[in-house]
Amino acid sequence: MSKQATQNIGYVIFLSFVAALGGFLFGYDTAVISGTIDQVTRQFQLDTIQQGWFVGCALIGSIMGVAVAGVLSDKFGRKKTMILSAVLFSASGIGCALSGSFDQLVFYRIVGGIGIGVVSIISPLYISEVAITSYRGRLVSLYQLAITVGFLGAYLVNYQLLQLAGSGVVQGNGLISKVFVVEEWRGMLGMESLPALLFFIVIFFIPESPRWLLVSQRDEKALSILTRIYSSGTEATQQANAVREQLASDGQTDWRLLFKPGYFKALLIGVAIAILGQFMGVNAVLYYGPTIFTDSGLSNGDSLFYQVLVGLVNMLTTVLALAIIDKVGRKKLVYYGVSGMVISLLLIGFYFVGGKAMGVTSVALLIFFLSYIFFCAVSICAVIWVLLSEMYPTSVRGVAMSIAGFSLWIGTYLIGQLTPWMLQHLTPAGTFFLFAAMCVPYMLIVWRLVPETAGKSLEEIERLWNKD
Numbered sequence: 001m002s003k004q005a006t007q008n009i010g011y012v013i014f015l016s017f018v019a020a021l022g023g024f025l026f027g028y029d030t031a032v033i034s035g036t037i038d039q040v041t042r043q044f045q046l047d048t049i050q051q052g053w054f055v056g057c058a059l060i061g062s063i064m065g066v067a068v069a070g071v072l073s074d075k076f077g078r079k080k081t082m083i084l085s086a087v088l089f090s091a092s093g094i095g096c097a098l099s100g101s102f103d104q105l106v107f108y109r110i111v112g113g114i115g116i117g118v119v120s121i122i123s124p125l126y127i128s129e130v131a132i133t134s135y136r137g138r139l140v141s142l143y144q145l146a147i148t149v150g151f152l153g154a155y156l157v158n159y160q161l162l163q164l165a166g167s168g169v170v171q172g173n174g175l176i177s178k179v180f181v182v183e184e185w186r187g188m189l190g191m192e193s194l195p196a197l198l199f200f201i202v203i204f205f206i207p208e209s210p211r212w213l214l215v216s217q218r219d220e221k222a223l224s225i226l227t228r229i230y231s232s233g234t235e236a237t238q239q240a241n242a243v244r245e246q247l248a249s250d251g252q253t254d255w256r257l258l259f260k261p262g263y264f265k266a267l268l269i270g271v272a273i274a275i276l277g278q279f280m281g282v283n284a285v286l287y288y289g290p291t292i293f294t295d296s297g298l299s300n301g302d303s304l305f306y307q308v309l310v311g312l313v314n315m316l317t318t319v320l321a322l323a324i325i326d327k328v329g330r331k332k333l334v335y336y337g338v339s340g341m342v343i344s345l346l347l348i349g350f351y352f353v354g355g356k357a358m359g360v361t362s363v364a365l366l367i368f369f370l371s372y373i374f375f376c377a378v379s380i381c382a383v384i385w386v387l388l389s390e391m392y393p394t395s396v397r398g399v400a401m402s403i404a405g406f407s408l409w410i411g412t413y414l415i416g417q418l419t420p421w422m423l424q425h426l427t428p429a430g431t432f433f434l435f436a437a438m439c440v441p442y443m444l445i446v447w448r449l450v451p452e453t454a455g456k457s458l459e460e461i462e463r464l465w466n467k468d
Contacts, residue, residue, distance in 0.1 A: 008231040016139040019126045020146040021199040022119035027150020035158030036185035044102040058113035059413040065117020070402025078126040078209040088115030089196035097190025121405045128389035129209040137325040140386045148315035242459045262465035270404035276442040278411030281435030284419040321382035329454040334446045337379020344372035345436035352429035
């Protein structure tokens with residue numbers, strides 16, 4: 001990369017931070033539910049099926065969101081689609097806080113889920129299209145870091161609002177008392193509206209993706225944005241010409257391009273790693289970890305503390321991944337990280353087989369879980385959104401990412417529904433052995449089928465698939 005290409009990296013970082021705010025909302029909306037389940041269940045007298053629907057309805061919304069995100073972004077642009085997601089998050093937070101019935105609460109949770117689905121596609125997509133090649137992995141990883149910060153933020157907000165409710169600081173019978181004291185679950189869900197409104201405002205300070213503008217034949221505006229990114233008219237022109245040449249070689253600019261042999265292969269690979277990544281246990285651990293801790297005798301009433309601890313390790317490890325992903329490369333991170341995941345999962349499984357009988361303390365189980373989170377966060381969690389944002393041709397990147405993202409959310413929904421059943425019927429040991437086994441095909445696919453994308457421009461990556 002030329003010296004000129006690095007001169008305005010501060011501007012690119014700003015654009016990436018704005019888009020990554022969508023990841024924070026993704027994480028917050030996903031994690032905040034953990035502190036509200038018991039309260040909502042008591043208030044609305046939910047049975048087990050309704051309780052499961054309250055937890056899972058946002059995932060249904062996410063599936064709906066990813067199904068339309070790519071089409072919307074390819075038609076209306078990345079920026080307008082991010083604005084839509086900010087509106088959905090804002091409406092969800094305010095609506096949940098003011099819901100008058102369980103059905104209304106579910107409706108607004110689904111609205112927030114649609115926002116999650118949309119932003120899970122568009123934010124990393126936007127970052128990848130404005131990022132300079134040698135920084136792209138780190139910048140797209142900001143999105144995953146923002147998700148982990150959102151997780152941790154939700155856990156901390158839940159804890160602080162519970163403390164506030166019991167402190168007696170807020171008194172009276174008004175709306176504020178109802179939201180933050182009497183029915184504090186409303187405050188937990190409603191606090192999402194604050195970062196959502198911030199996201200909505202700051203989006204207006206960033207430009208549209210220059211690559212999308214070139215696809216839409218708005219070359220003059222695209223060149224203006226590229227010039228600001230690269231601080232050099234020559235460099236900007238070179239980048240614009242590279243995109244135009246690739247578009248010309250494609251010969252068409254619609255979804256039918258996905259059926260070209262090389263691109264169809266890329267699509268299938270993206271779908272495979274998106275689904276398999278969920279069946280390696282990451283969301284099962286994040287969603288059901290506190291329950292597993294409690295059942296193992298570890299928690300003793302401190303499940304919220306361990307939940308925060310897991311979130312903290314997840315966030316700090318993602319910072320490490322962000323720092324090294326462009327230096328180490330995507331594939332090596334997967335090799336090292338997934339190998340560590342397999343070892344951690346096997347240790348968790350062996351603990352449940354006979355750890356207590358051999359005198360292994362439950363603290364060891366916590367260490368095994370934290371090790372699993374470390375290896376997972378430094379590898380597949382950091383790499384998946386980078387790969388999906390890089391793998392596909394410019395003209396159909398939004399649609400292709402939606403298909404892969406749709407697969408990811410289907411996998412997330414299935415693992416969320418199946419984990420309790422697996423823990424009961426396969427036993428905890430069998431469940432974690434299964435997660436370890438699912439790491440093997442993931443590693444093989446990355447090894448044999450996924451090209452190393454670090455250090456390559458999006459157009460160079462696209463040409464790799466053209467060779468097939």
